[in-house]
Amino acid sequence: MNQRQEAPSRRGKNGDGAERHATIHRAISDAIIEHRLKPGARLREDALAEVFGVSRTGIRKILQRLALEQLVTLTPRRGASVTRPTAEEARDVFDARQMVECGLMPEVARRITVDEAADLRQLAQREREALRAGEQSTAIRFSADFHTRLARIAGNATLADFVERLCFRSSLILAVYGNPGHLGCESHDHEDLIGYLEDRNGERATAFMSRHLKAIEASLSILEEEDEAPDLQRIFGA
Template sequence: MAQTTADPAPTKRKRQEGTEREDAIYQSISDAIVEHRLKPGARLREDALSEVFGVSRTGIRKVLQRLAMEQLVTIAPRRGASVSRPSADEAREVFAARQMVECGLMPEVASRLSRSDAAELRELAQREVQALRDGNNSLAIRTSSEFHERLAHMSGNKTLAEFVGRLCSRSSLILAVYGNASSENVGCESHDHDELVRLLTAGDGEGASAFMLAHLKAVEGSLSIVEGAAEVPDLYSIFGS
């Protein structure tokens, strides 16, 4: 009598759905950190996140470990996970790394930039300006980060572009900790991105590199090392549908 074997397809689909769900949760938490809806130092309780997202604590733990690898989350023994709070030294190191990498990529971007690339960058710059006009600092921060990430990808170096993406995410944490709360503009000056696009479309890679350096130094120079108190976030209001 022939033996029947179980169809592996349902198990494979279930595993894939689980991975997609974890990816979505990772993106939701990452976005909330980058956009300052989750503040540095905020505790991320596994039980609360499990209830909010409707998944097991094991799934949440995997997501938090992934965020910890990118230094967006800190996991401490017996204290659990919290949004990372960069030190002053870490802040300076992140901006030093951004200056070395992003400035170095500008000549290559200038030599490769297409009309469609330039149009995409201009659209991102316009979206950032509009977000600032609307007083939507969270969207402005996200759009500014996206501008820098897309700019790096246009160099053709995927490895360095991914590194820039991680540095931009960490910069968001730095802005949240050390940014001037009284300033109407958080992070990049809106007109700076327009000037970068102008230099790049003109093929002036060296000029774009010099301008990027001044741009990043200006952002770093606007920071004030005054830490606020840690807070307990309302996870339902942040992630609830």
């Protein structure tokens, strides 16, 4: 009887349920996107279960979902860790963003409303404020939200979800290949882009988005680390 009563206490007062799991998934993904959890960081099931007050089985399901979203890597016998994108994966992500986000701009320009433009401007403003305050992790979150919100205006939920995942992966790429203090996105770019969309100029918005994404990629130092043989003479020589 006592053994049966111990299990709920280990899971915590919030228990294991779909809503609770969604909240935990969001908390972990936000920490990854905002660089509070760095690429390569180990994510121990027992520690996460204790922090969030849920079962290890629940945490395992959440980590499996994050792995499908390519934010987490699951390795046999080692467990889960925050994904560290390779240089090739980084280039692939930006190629995909060029194709998808640029392709959506004409439809966004056709459909955007006054209220949607105002919402985008608010996001861009909050991003600028975070940058001025030195809160780069928060600015990264707002930048990802801006690009995702923009994609949703086009009206294709499948493509918008894909853009959201690409933005999340871009955050990991920034963490690995970005330069300290440089966000990649220039916040004033977002304001300029909104202006072209409001003018219904899909062609100019497309060209601007392409330059914008190329500028982000160019700001990164995307170099694959090589497995070089160590200079043993230098290390151990007299």
